[in-house]
Amino acid sequence: MNFADYRGIWVYLEVKDGHIAPVSLELLGAGRKLADKRKTELAGVLIGSGIKQLASTAFAYGADVVYVYDAPIFAHYRTEPYMHALLDCCRKHKPEVLLYGATPTGKDLASAIATDLPTGLTADTTVLDIEEDTGLLLASRPAFGGNIMATILCKKYRPQMATVRPKVMKALPPDPTRTGKIIEEQITLREEDVRTKVLEIVRETTKKVRIDEADIIVAGGKGMGSKEGFQLIHQLADALGAAVGASRDVVEAGWIDHHHQVGQTGVTVTPKIYFAIGISGAIQHIVGMQNSELIIAINKDPNAPIFQSCHYGIVGDAFEIVPLLIEQIKRELPNIKASSTSKEEMRHV
């Protein structure tokens, strides 16, 4: 393997509902930095059906080149067709680094590619860097339930691959005037040779705000005492129009289902406001919420580690504080809403 043949930083551009997934745009932002440091190009790989026009979005977010595999056989994500396309692209154009979002699709695809190439793959990366002179990727991730960070290297194989957690990297502000080169590729693959078929896609839309998209999250931990006690978390969330989050303990105790779990084995979130109530603040929870804009902790135990990771803390009993808080919010919110409307009206005048 001649390392000099492998050039460029690549991002697998995941397509979701006709758009490039947010995590892929974040990775273009992270990839841009790596590419600039290495003085090389940033490329995206787009696979799908009727998706060629999405390349312009990738350019706006920092890509120099986009490889496109556009064919009906790629209508829905399936491991084998997508894998054959991406393998083809890797073998032809030889990237130095290939990044994927650590989503169900990204992880599935990356695992298959790593085995077939073969090469090394680091999972759930949260910190990325590259050595300017050697091109060695430094992919760091929380390990052992988030107790430590580990930096993983892949010294003897190219490309170096990593899946990267959503909401950890930052997308660049889009520049619609940016352009790049589209390279269209094809593979021969017949539908009858594909061993899997998507029979149906079922979207489970819930009334509740989705936790990974919420501006405000109210998260509760074991300190809420019981499933009944945990209802207080729901009540505060309702009052604020927020999503409900939970620590691993709470999910394991069955007080709420695991879609709400924040942390290393749950979801990474970056809301504008994050409430951690009755959550002690185990590192595996912290890694999932530490990038929130404003973190507020309420806990009885003054020594709880959560107070190290919050912006504002209240040492006190949640069952005393939270009902008061709900009451005040219900009283104050209409005023805030009213004040904003009157301002709007004034602007009109």
Place this chain on the structure above:
Amino acid sequence: MLHIVACIKQVPDTKIIKMNPKTNTMDRASAPAILNPYDAHAVEEAVRLKKRYGGIVSVLTMGPPPAVKAIKKCIELGADEGYMISDRAFAGADTLATSYALTKALEKIAKHRPIDLVICGKMTIDGDTGQVGPGIARRLNIPPLTGVKKVVEINKEKGYAIVHRKLEDGYEVLQSTLPCLFAVEKDINDISFAPLPNMIKAARYQPTIWAVDDLEGVDRKQLGLKGSPTIVSKVWAPPKPQGGQLLEGGAPEQVKQLLSIIFTKKELFQ
């Protein structure tokens, strides 16, 4: 008759493991070794499928000799046979080298009894990658089905399986040819209590144990540390957060302060 093989791992319970703050290494003695919780769901599902369609459930693990305990746990859950590959040559394997070794063992098991389905847990709690299952599927050249949260049907005669595969905002109904590999989600089932006869069987059970030389066609360069493209270059403690400002006073005063802090982000509430 289905032959289902569940791949499992014994792991330290990372929820309670203590770290040595000086060396940033795990104090393995501080945490009990348990059957990887995700794998328990894989075995449970295999046993349920056996009850539904008839068949045999085998479990396979790679690990040091004490990992026999994890196999016994699977026998309690209802598995019929256990296999373990154990050899110094396997040590230090990353996900690529692990899937290679397990595949060699699966090939040997399949010679004796062809495999219809391989089931893995979503991931292990000590590695947290979820990469070994799909890796095995690629090496066996069978379809990898990750994120399986429900098995709708398995039809051995017609050679297909239908599952629900988890997506970020729902699921897809996916059909695959058999044999194939499932990596299952935790919510696929609830673990049943082990019936007494299983526990008695488990207590006496001894799995088949193979060393490298018992496997066929093994390329030693692909095993263990040597066969692992990734290496851990350093471990470090996550940056210590600065710590927040505590709001003082009685509850009403604290709530008042908190409210004014929250409402600095007025735009969220308009």
